[in-house]
Amino acid sequence: xxxxxxxxxxxxxxxxxxxxxxxxxxxxxxxPIRQGTQSLSRRLSTHCHASPRPRxxxxxxxxxxxxxxxxxxxxxxxxxxDLHPASQSTLIAxxxxxxxxxxxxxxxxxxxxxxxxxxxxxxxxxxAGSSSGEYISSTAHKAIRALGERFYSSDADEPFIDVxxxxxxDQLPDEAEFQKLIKNSGEVAERVTPQQWDxxxxxxxxxxxxxxxxGGKSEVTVYRVExxxxxxxxxxxxxxxxxxxxxxxxxxxxxS
Numbered sequence: 727x728x729x730x731x732x733x734x735x736x737x738x739x740x741x742x743x744x745x746x747x748x749x750x751x752x753x754x755x756x757x758p759i760r761q762g763t764q765s766l767s768r769r770l771s772t773h774c775h776a777s778p779r780p781r782x783x784x785x786x787x788x789x790x791x792x793x794x795x796x797x798x799x800x801x802x803x804x805x806x807x808d809l810h811p812a813s814q815s816t817l818i819a820x821x822x823x824x825x826x827x828x829x830x831x832x833x834x835x836x837x838x839x840x841x842x843x844x845x846x847x848x849x850x851x852x853x854a855g856s857s858s859g860e861y862i863s864s865t866a867h868k869a870i871r872a873l874g875e876r877f878y879s880s881d882a883d884e885p886f887i888d889v890x891x892x893x894x895x896d897q898l899p900d901e902a903e904f905q906k907l908i909k910n911s912g913e914v915a916e917r918v919t920p921q922q923w924d925x926x927x928x929x930x931x932x933x934x935x936x937x938x939x940x941g942g943k944s945e946v947t948v949y950r951v952e953x954x955x956x957x958x959x960x961x962x963x964x965x966x967x968x969x970x971x972x973x974x975x976x977x978x979x980x981x982s
Contacts, residue, residue, distance in 0.1 A: 862874070862875075862876075862885075862886065862887065862888045862975075863888055866888035866939070867888075867935075867938070867939035867973065869934075869935045869938035869939045870888050870935050870936070870939050870973075870975065872935065873886065873931065873932065873935055876931075876932060878929070878960070878977040878978075878979060879928070880978075880979040880980045880981060881956075881980040881981065881982050882978070882980040884977055884978040884979070884980075885977070886932060886975040886976070886977045887975065887976055887977065888973075888974075888975055889961065889963075889972075889973075889974060889975060889976045890971055890972070890973050891907050891908075891963070891971060891972040892970065892971050892972075893907070893965065893970065893971055893972045894970050895965075896967065897965070898944070898945075898947050898963070898964075898965050898972070899972075900917065901914045901915075901916065901917055901949070902914075904917070904949050904961075907972075908951060908961075911951060911953075911959065912951035912952055912953040912958075912959060913951065913952050914949055914950070914951050915950045915951065915952045915958075916949075916950050917947055917948070917949050917950075918947075918948050918950065919947065919948065920933045920946050920947075920948055920962070922948070923948040923950075923960065923962075932962060932975060933946050933962065935975075936962050936963065936964050936973070936974040936975060937964050939964070939966070939973045939974070940964030940965060940966040940973050940974070941966055941967070941968060943965075943967065944964040944965035944966070944967070945964065946962060946963070946964045946974070947962075947963060947964070948960055948961065948962050948963075949961040949963065956980055956981060956982050957978060957979070957980055958978075958979045958980075958981060959976055959977070959978055959979070960976065960977050960979060961974065961975075961976045962974045962975045962976070962977075
């Protein structure tokens, strides 16, 4: 009797279990959306540094894979550094340094720059002697000294400087002869009259002083000596036959 009851109970249990499995199998239908989403999530979890277990929001198959802990630490570290008050000035300076670059120059480079800039201007009057402070000397004729600090107007206003050249001839030298007197000071381009040189009659006192310094007997002539395409030296001279010399003035003209 007891054995029959146990056997019947066992059969009922296995029958119920089998029925339950069949019901679960019958209601478990294939869902292509669910299957595709799960397949995609498995692929993402393979290639991303994230947790393989997805999070489900609102009972829907929405999957979010958080970044790895190392990414959390890197982001938090950079954010804390950028937001720190001590780094604000650095960030601002870095921003303006990109938009407005600054170039610093040492004291030696700045001094060399100034020297080069000054040399470009002062070098124009080196051969005329004005850069070394030369003007009409104290040994010049009193008529020439009376001119004082007289300047010639050009792109660079330069002073007149007294000049004396030994000359044994009875007449003023021509261009070739005058070239030998000045040697390497430049190339004698031409010999002109004072009227051709001073068409505006701005330097009549200079011509008169040269003629008086030569004794008043000789005519005054002007020699144009070219140092280059820009710099020219004018010699305003007269013949002092008593002392066998040419006396007068010279001046640098910058004609760009």
